[in-house]
Amino acid sequence: xxxQDLKAVMDVKDLFFTYPGAPEPTLKKNNLTIYKxxxxxxxxxxxxxxxxxxxxxxxxxxxxxGAQYEGKIDLLNPETDKMENLLDLQKEDELIGxxxxxxxxxxxxxxxxxxxxxxxxxxxxxxGLKNKSELDGRVEKALKDAAIWKEAKDRLKESAxxxxxxxxxxxxxxxxxxxxxxxxxxxxxxxALDPISTGAIEELITELKxxxxxxxxxxNMQQASRLSDYTxxxxxxxxxxxxxxxxxxxxxxxxxxxxxxxxRFG
Amino acid sequence: xxxxxxxxxxxxSATLSLFILVGIFAVLFSYAQQSLHEFGFDFLFIEEWxxxxxxxxxxxxxxxxxxxxxxxxxxxxxxxxPLAMGIAIFLTEIAHSKIVKPFxxxxxxxxxxxxxxxxxWGLFYFAPIVQSTVGGNGVGLLTxxxxxxxxxxxxxxxITRDSMNTTPDVLKESAYAMGATKFEVIKDVVMPYxxxxxIGSIILSLGRALGETMAVAFLIGSVMSIPKGITDPTxxxxxxxxxxxxxxxxxxxSSMYYxxxxxxxxxxxxxxxxxxxxxGRKK
Amino acid sequence: xxxxxxxxxxxxxxxxxxLIGIGxxxxxxxxxxxxxxxxxxxxxxxxxxxxxGIRNLLVGQFTMALMATFIAVPLGVLAGIYxxxxxxxxxxxxxxxSLSDVMTSAPSIVIGVFVFALMVEPFGxxxxxxxxxxxxxMMVPIIIGTTDNMxxxxxxxLREAGIALGGSKKQxxxxxxxxxxxxxxxTGILLSFARIIGETAxxxxxxxxxxxxxxxxxDQFPSLTVSIYNLATYPDEASRELAWAASFIxxxxxxxxxxxxxxxxxxxx
Numbered sequence: 001x002x003x004q005d006l007k008a009v010m011d012v013k014d015l016f017f018t019y020p021g022a023p024e025p026t027l028k029k030n031n032l033t034i035y036k037x038x039x040x041x042x043x044x045x046x047x048x049x050x051x052x053x054x055x056x057x058x059x060x061x062x063x064x065x066g067a068q069y070e071g072k073i074d075l076l077n078p079e080t081d082k083m084e085n086l087l088d089l090q091k092e093d094e095l096i097g098x099x100x101x102x103x104x105x106x107x108x109x110x111x112x113x114x115x116x117x118x119x120x121x122x123x124x125x126x127x128g129l130k131n132k133s134e135l136d137g138r139v140e141k142a143l144k145d146a147a148i149w150k151e152a153k154d155r156l157k158e159s160a161x162x163x164x165x166x167x168x169x170x171x172x173x174x175x176x177x178x179x180x181x182x183x184x185x186x187x188x189x190x191x192a193l194d195p196i197s198t199g200a201i202e203e204l205i206t207e208l209k210x211x212x213x214x215x216x217x218x219x220n221m222q223q224a225s226r227l228s229d230y231t232x233x234x235x236x237x238x239x240x241x242x243x244x245x246x247x248x249x250x251x252x253x254x255x256x257x258x259x260x261x262x263x264r265f266g
Numbered sequence: 267x268x269x270x271x272x273x274x275x276x277x278x279s280a281t282l283s284l285f286i287l288v289g290i291f292a293v294l295f296s297y298a299q300q301s302l303h304e305f306g307f308d309f310l311f312i313e314e315w316x317x318x319x320x321x322x323x324x325x326x327x328x329x330x331x332x333x334x335x336x337x338x339x340x341x342x343x344x345x346x347x348p349l350a351m352g353i354a355i356f357l358t359e360i361a362h363s364k365i366v367k368p369f370x371x372x373x374x375x376x377x378x379x380x381x382x383x384x385x386x387w388g389l390f391y392f393a394p395i396v397q398s399t400v401g402g403n404g405v406g407l408l409t410x411x412x413x414x415x416x417x418x419x420x421x422x423x424x425i426t427r428d429s430m431n432t433t434p435d436v437l438k439e440s441a442y443a444m445g446a447t448k449f450e451v452i453k454d455v456v457m458p459y460x461x462x463x464x465i466g467s468i469i470l471s472l473g474r475a476l477g478e479t480m481a482v483a484f485l486i487g488s489v490m491s492i493p494k495g496i497t498d499p500t501x502x503x504x505x506x507x508x509x510x511x512x513x514x515x516x517x518x519x520s521s522m523y524y525x526x527x528x529x530x531x532x533x534x535x536x537x538x539x540x541x542x543x544x545x546g547r548k549k
Numbered sequence: 550x551x552x553x554x555x556x557x558x559x560x561x562x563x564x565x566x567x568l569i570g571i572g573x574x575x576x577x578x579x580x581x582x583x584x585x586x587x588x589x590x591x592x593x594x595x596x597x598x599x600x601x602g603i604r605n606l607l608v609g610q611f612t613m614a615l616m617a618t619f620i621a622v623p624l625g626v627l628a629g630i631y632x633x634x635x636x637x638x639x640x641x642x643x644x645x646x647s648l649s650d651v652m653t654s655a656p657s658i659v660i661g662v663f664v665f666a667l668m669v670e671p672f673g674x675x676x677x678x679x680x681x682x683x684x685x686x687m688m689v690p691i692i693i694g695t696t697d698n699m700x701x702x703x704x705x706x707l708r709e710a711g712i713a714l715g716g717s718k719k720q721x722x723x724x725x726x727x728x729x730x731x732x733x734x735x736t737g738i739l740l741s742f743a744r745i746i747g748e749t750a751x752x753x754x755x756x757x758x759x760x761x762x763x764x765x766x767x768d769q770f771p772s773l774t775v776s777i778y779n780l781a782t783y784p785d786e787a788s789r790e791l792a793w794a795a796s797f798i799x800x801x802x803x804x805x806x807x808x809x810x811x812x813x814x815x816x817x818x
Contacts, residue, residue, distance in 0.1 A: 126720060
């Protein structure tokens with residue numbers, strides 16, 4: 001793999017995270033780098049903290065007051081080419097700005113109770129876009145990027161709740177992609193879907209990485225090895241190993257990683 | 267509207283109910299002062315309710331309305347509880363799933379009928395029946411108690427049913443698997459499991475029955491006398507207020523505020539006990 | 550085999566209880582319809598109470614109930630939003646939630662007495678506004694409860710998805726969460742409306758009654774329920790009949806609204 005085209009867009013440095021009211025941190029001294037236009041997978045047994053780490057990256061933990069962070073999560077500012085600690089952001093509008101740059105797709109498809117069009121346009125309208133033709137254009141592009149334009153184009157005004165599970169998930173992806181984020185975080189995006197929809201979404205994610213950087217949490221190791229360029233193996237809140245996916249799956253450096261990969265636990 | 271303004275408005279709305287509660291207590295307490303000073307705690311035992319000469323002073327005691335409230339409610343609870351339990355058992359354990367829905371709707375409709383309609387129906391249809399079967403004047407403690415029971419049954423049945431439905435199926439199945447009869451499963455598994463909710467529903471219904479006004483006003487006779495027999499007419503706190511509050515003045519109206527205060531505090535206490543100790547807060 | 554006999558007995562008694570309950574429902578509805586329909590004429594709807602009809606009473610009762618709704622809905626829904634979306638499980642939130650719940654069962658006559666002291670005595674006259682306020686006080690805790698519970702049913706992922714797209718808390722609440730809970734919240738409002746439109750005790754000494762057609766809320770205001778109470782006690786046949794007609798119509802309205810509310814939520818399930 002050529003090292004020249006590697007650019008770090010997010011750098012997690014010595015991150016500790018404690019849930020509100022928890023006696024101990026769930027994440028312990030996590031260090032991780034997310035590279036531009038690559039797919040980075042987070043794997044590990046249940047309770048290892050992979051979702052917790054992902055959710056720190058767009059500060060969504062802040063919805064539940066009382067959470068504590070220590071350390072840094074540096075995010076690259078594309079205009080100044082400098083790293084800025086996203087844990088420093090305090091004000092609501094700063095956090096809103098963060099989330100427009102770092103989007104998230106959840107395990108359970110979450111279509112809003114509105115039409116397909118309105119769902120995709122939601123984030124755009126929030127950011128202030130009002131011009132109808134511009135909105136139409138962005139919505140169409142987003143639906144195309146999410147590979148659901150064909151199925152949706154004749155039903156734009158119908159409720160999004162009428163779509164199937166796999167379609168709803170692609171709609172959620174379209175919704176997030178419409179905002180042209182720099183990074184998309186996927187939290188087990190296919191675990192609630194059937195195998196065919198899963199395949200479609202995996203194809204989609206692989207396409208998306210051309211323009212967007214992806215971080216994906218998955219409990220499915222095969223998925224991680226199929227999709228990702230880099231893999232992070234976590235266990236009990238620690239990052240045990242972080243490396244190129246090929247290396248992790250073929251020749252891991254740490255014994256624990258090897259045991260997990262070969263199915264000896266988890 | 268800014269986010270902060272919205273949040274503050276919501277907070278204000280939420281605290282409003284707190285203010286109203288405190289306000290009710292404060293207003294009742296202050297308007298009852300005259301009577302409180304005049305009679306103190308003896309108010310609870312004084313049997314007279316008479317204006318003085320020239321509408322000055324007088325003796326007003328809460329004994330009769332309090333007794334009337336307690337007795338009518340007691341009769342209602344004695345009748346309502348077994349019936350409500352029976353209906354709850356029917357709905358949860360006996361009825362076919364197809365029957366459950368329409369039956370539940372029927373019970374809910376019974377609960378939705380306004381109190382004054384119960385009064386009308388009770389006065390013209392039910393009271394004569396009581397009169398011809400048990401004697402007396404038709405209107406009195408018994409008639410009021412029975413109709414009050416009919417009003418309370420749907421409420422109690424609904425809450426009991428909901429509590430019983432929380433029993434996990436596996437628990438019931440284990441008992442059936444040991445050869446228990448339906449009644450035994452209800453008695454030994456469901457009832458103990460739902461115990462809190464069931465007791466809570468009884469106490470809550472009691473709290474509600476205490477404050478019931480219109481139906482009782484039609485049927486209890488509205489007479490300021492102690493009922494010697496179960497069919498005798500008497501009065502209750504809500505009925506006394508409904509009938510006489512408007513014309514009362516001075517010490518008499520202050521005594522009515524006193525009664526309202528007693529009713530409010532007692533209902534509040536009983537309902538709170540039901541909700542906190544037995545029903546728990548459903549999150 | 551005593552156990553089987555006991556079982557049969559208890560189950561039979563329970564079924565009988567259910568039949569008794571249904572029996573009373575039908576007894577009441579049938580007698581009400583029989584007496585009510587017999588007493589209804591055209592003049593019932595075209596005349597005001599002073600002329601033996603209930604026109605002004607229907608208008609009056611609806612007017613007060615609607616005004617109470619306009620006051621209670623924003624207060625109740627906002628309070629419910631606060632408890633569920635901003636409350637954060639603090640002690641204050643639990644206390645308000647519990648107290649509001651208790652208030653839904655508070656004796657309505659006491660509320661009438663309270664509003665009398667606040668809004669009738671100082672002004673020296675019964676007035677429609679006092680009736681409106683009394684009804685609103687009864688409605689608010691009910692709406693708080695249903696809004697709170699309906700918002701709780703909205704899955705947390707929906708909120709997270711909204712926030713993840715850059716929505717502010719207020720935007721996510723109003724545009725997504727409330728929308729998702731729309732049906733349940735509306736039903737709660739509808740059912741609380743049905744509850745207060747049939748109330749009598751809170752109106753007895755707040756808005757009292759008015760024989761004439763009036764839309765003046767600063768004075769005694771016509772009420773269907775208070776009229777039934779008065780009419781039922783008059784000795785003459787005509788008053789009795791009018792009371793039945795009014796009772797039938799009131800019950801029909803209340804049950805209709807209830808059925809509509811239940812029908813709407815049934816479809817949601």
